[in-house]
């Protein structure tokens with residue numbers, strides 16, 4: 001009787017299975033409207049933007065809850081690429097006129113490694 005009870009207790013997790021949920025939510029914002037003074041300004045800006053480490057998605061928060069063997073729930077919130085673009089525009093357009101000049105783009109390029 002005792003051995004049967006122990007065996008049942010050991011096999012219970014295998015019978016019940018593990019409920020596992022992993023969800024990623026992308027939180028993004030609209031791109032700000034900006035124009036470039038010249039093609040060179042746009043090229044310098046976009047080359048610099050692509051070199052930034054947080055150019056793509058960036059993890060914002062992570063929530064995890066688990067009961068070993070039975071339940072595993074994970075929820076991640078990541079920011080979309082528009083946030084990096086908007087931050088780059090805010091840093092580049094130093095006089096906030098909505099136009100990025102070549103000199104503003106080169107100054108922005110100098111601030112990114």
Ligand SMILES: [Ca+2]
Pocket residue numbers: 092093094095096097098099100101104
């Ligand atoms: Ca400007």
